[in-house]
Amino acid sequence: xxxxxxxxxxxxxxxxxxxxxxxSGTSFDGLDIALCEFSGSxxxxxxxxxxxxxxxxxxxxxxxLKFVFAKKTADLERITLLNAFIGTYYGELIxxxxxxxxxxxxxxxxxxxHGQTIFHAPKHLHSVAGYxxxxxxxxxxxxxxxxxxIITLSDFRQKHIAAGGEGAPxxxxxxxxxxxxxxxxRIMLNIGGIANFxxxxxxxxxxxxxxxxxxxNTLMDQYVQLKFPGRYYDKNAExxxxxxxxxxxxxxxxDHPFFDAPFPKTTGPxxxxxxxxLNAISKSGQPDISDQDVMATLAxxxxxxxxxxxxKCISNQKPYQIYLSGGGMYxxxxxxxxxxxxxIELRSTETLGIYPDAKEAVLFALLANEAxxxxxTNFGTLKNVPSVSMGKVSFPY
Numbered sequence: 001x002x003x004x005x006x007x008x009x010x011x012x013x014x015x016x017x018x019x020x021x022x023x024s025g026t027s028f029d030g031l032d033i034a035l036c037e038f039s040g041s042x043x044x045x046x047x048x049x050x051x052x053x054x055x056x057x058x059x060x061x062x063x064x065l066k067f068v069f070a071k072k073t074a075d076l077e078r079i080t081l082l083n084a085f086i087g088t089y090y091g092e093l094i095x096x097x098x099x100x101x102x103x104x105x106x107x108x109x110x111x112x113x114h115g116q117t118i119f120h121a122p123k124h125l126h127s128v129a130g131y132x133x134x135x136x137x138x139x140x141x142x143x144x145x146x147x148x149x150i151i152t153l154s155d156f157r158q159k160h161i162a163a164g165g166e167g168a169p170x171x172x173x174x175x176x177x178x179x180x181x182x183x184x185x186r187i188m189l190n191i192g193g194i195a196n197f198x199x200x201x202x203x204x205x206x207x208x209x210x211x212x213x214x215x216x217n218t219l220m221d222q223y224v225q226l227k228f229p230g231r232y233y234d235k236n237a238e239x240x241x242x243x244x245x246x247x248x249x250x251x252x253x254x255d256h257p258f259f260d261a262p263f264p265k266t267t268g269p270x271x272x273x274x275x276x277x278l279n280a281i282s283k284s285g286q287p288d289i290s291d292q293d294v295m296a297t298l299a300x301x302x303x304x305x306x307x308x309x310x311x312k313c314i315s316n317q318k319p320y321q322i323y324l325s326g327g328g329m330y331x332x333x334x335x336x337x338x339x340x341x342x343x344i345e346l347r348s349t350e351t352l353g354i355y356p357d358a359k360e361a362v363l364f365a366l367l368a369n370e371a372x373x374x375x376x377t378n379f380g381t382l383k384n385v386p387s388v389s390m391g392k393v394s395f396p397y
Contacts, residue, residue: 004395008151011109012372015039018050020150021365022090024112024139025326026193026269027221028065028231030056031032031090033097034361035108037211041374045177045366047214051101052358055093062232066225069118070269079118079138086116086139091147111152112368112391114360115139120268122166124261135167141394155369163386166266168198172210172385173370174363176200177377179352180208185320188349190359191216191328194268195306199313209382211264215307216328220298222274227291237333239300243292252280253301259308264384302328303337310342323349325356367391 141154157167171275175198195216
């Protein structure tokens with residue numbers, strides 16, 4: 001038997017596994033690295049988060065990613081080079097963390113790498129006849145595996161698409177196994193570049209789903225980067241706090257069929273782009289709106305998309321609790337809009353034992369654990385929610 005295959009078999013047979021989960025989102029903040037210990041699988045999964053850190057990207061690297069991100073026309077040579085570079089770069093960041101944590105690479109069983117999304121193209125967005133849902137993440141896992149010497153699982157979204165999904169959101173596969181509760185109806189709300197949530201009815205009686213709901217931080221981040229050079233996001237909502245919501249612009253922003261499309265659904269910055277905002281400004285007849293007022297309006301726009309989706313799936317007769325993660329949880333204006341309009345205090349996922357900033361990296365570590373040990377969980381027959389195991393294997397030698 002090939003030694004790599006034998007090693008993989010031995011790892012999959014272990015009662016406890018040490019898995020590093022990696023996540024790099026569309027905000028380009030940095031690489032989230034979560035060192036997790038897993039036992040069991042499926043609904044019997046037990047997780048211990050041993051270490052977590054976000055390794056910040058340099059400004060130069062962020063600009064490289066922005067150069068190829070969410071563009072229908074991009075430099076193919078640059079994408080090719082970045083695919084190889086990112087894989088090795090991730091490996092270097094992991095090795096640096098392991099040194100800091102005083103852990104040997106040989107003590108890590110698996111790396112689970114999401115990669116860097118550069119384009120997301122579900123059919124309802126690309127509208128190209130005869131072509132399927134599609135998505136593209138770069139950061140080659142063979143480079144990552146060779147650099148670290150650790151077997152790596154990657155490219156999780158492709159199996160989801162091949163089996164009939166849209167490649168996103170994948171949060172259901174972790175949220176259902178980690179956060180389902182016998183008595184509390186839960187909404188696991190993640191506000192990243194795109195906002196999404198998982199609906200978890202009490203008692204695991206079916207009806208669970210994850211869905212994108214619209215922009216989270218993406219339009220605010222894009223606008224800040226355009227209008228305030230050197231800044232990548234509205235830290236502590238300093239800009240939006242100084243502005244006033246423009247109702248005409250808000251109405252124009254909300255005027256899109258995506259918001260009333262059935263669940264589950266997915267979207268991305270390919271739709272909610274600067275072109276989308278500029279078109280809304282034109283439709284609103286407000287060409288001279290101040291930057292601060294634009295930001296204030298975008299914060300409420302993100303909140304309204306989330307609120308509209310939540311109220312569609314939860315009746316007023318069913319009490320529920322919202323648990324929050326993602327960079328948007330640190331935007332006080334956005335959170336205040338949500339709490340005031342929903343009439344509920346938002347809680348952090350930390351109250352359930354998972355540090356919110358680590359949640360997505362932990363998800364991909366969990367998907368790797370399922371690929372190795374589980375794969376039997378039935379997620380039902382909902383459209384775009386195939387019951388599959390995900391992840392491609394890259395060996396270190």
